[in-house]
């Protein structure tokens with residue numbers, strides 16, 4: 001049974017259709033990379049999965065259980081299945097690194113204080129930030145902030161962890177450290193969706209690649225299929241453009 | 247020297263009134279600003295229009311006039327018994343300052359990036375948890391400087407209370423002109439205002455420093 005099944009997600013903003021029927025499914029431990037040009041609806045799709053946007057129609061099923069858009073409490077329960085790492089990190093400014101990671105598990109009563117702390121320390125070690133536990137977000141580089149954001153999302157053990165261009169706001173020399181952390185999560189059997197412009201990363205980490213264009217899935221397949229022998233002309237044009245930026 | 251002592255004592259008595267107005271106004275206006283702020287940000291249009299209109303009227307007319315309306319209005323318009331002078335002052339000041347504070351709060355809340363809310367939402371936190379655990383302290387940090395300004399203004403605005411014969415420090419100073427032909431007590435009142443606003447300035451600096459440990 002797939003961890004995540006998405007069927008016919010549609011979403012318009014006013015009269016602008018942004019998602020025109022998105023379907024895909026993911027097995028436990030799979031990594032999905034979503035590529036596509038600006039405005040194709042990638043962020044909107046992730047926001048729908050995290051219940052920050054309400055689709056006009058479509059279904060999201062996690063572990064065979066269909067999630068419904070109900071009242072606020074219902075939506076909060078749905079969100080627990082997903083994690084989202086933002087392009088702009090969005091760490092909580094007034095909390096230390098450790099507190100950023102422990103805040104949600106504490107408020108959601110996910111264990112004793114000691115358990116939550118121990119788990120957070122272990123996650124911070126995993127993303128290579130044990131020595132920054134007591135720092136405040138402004139004292140960290142972008143790459144470090146993003147790694148904290150990843151630890152923060154992992155602390156709630158989401159079934160599907162989503163990344164929205166996690167390295168786009170970073171200086172080129174800092175993207176590596178974040179991408180390495182994401183890659184390391186793959187061996188931990190985390191199911192992930194990564195929206196990215198890093199084609200090399202998508203190629204070597206993803207199990208499935210989706211190329212989105214104009215609110216639709218234009219191409220879906222293994223990295224080899226999508227990158228090396230794309231079926232659609234649009235995909236070919238996009239991939240050529242991705243190599244020649246000037 | 248004896249005269250100086252008498253004047254000081256009288257002015258101090260008046261300043262007691264000033265302080266009372268000051269602290270009572272803050273005690274009511276600081277919390278009252280919150281519902282006004284939420285009203286003016288409400289998604290429910292009629293409520294938003296109503297709240298913003300009230301804020302517009304209060305900020306758009308002199309506090310002195312509001313004081314007179316609160317004190318004399320109920321009697322003239324509805325033949326109600328007049329309320330106490332001090333009560334009228336506290337009521338008018340509280341409403342007036344609550345409106346100013348509400349706008350400061352609104353500016354503070356609106357300046358917090360959407361990402362802070364959304365990060366809380368995707369972690370499954372409730373709206374209440376997001377507001378109290380994440381947003382509030384950041385708002386407090388941002389509104390402290392403008393609140394400090396407004397509160398210093400309140401120190402001086404208390405002198406308007408003498409319009410309806412509440413004996414605050416300026417009234418006392420003025421009374422020496424009438425009774426003894428002495429002008430200097432009037433100038434002397436400035437010392438009280440300056441000392442008090444000095445204390446407040448230091449206090450606000452302290453609080454701002456306390457919140458210096460984070461940025462954002």
Ligand SMILES: Nc1ncnc2c1ncn2[C@@H]1O[C@H](COP(=O)(O)OP(=O)(O)OP(=O)(O)O)[C@@H](O)[C@H]1O
Nearest residue numbers: 013014016018036037038039040041042043044045
């Ligand atoms: N809240 C909104 N209101 C109105 N239009 C929106 C909103 N959010 C997104 N859009 C529009 O929806 C379209 C898709 O936006 P989206 O952010 O999902 O694209 P994207 O694929 O993530 O692009 P990028 O690569 O630039 O991040 C765009 O045309 C955008 O202007």
Ligand SMILES: [Mg+2]
Nearest residue numbers: 042043044164
């Ligand atoms: Mg985007």
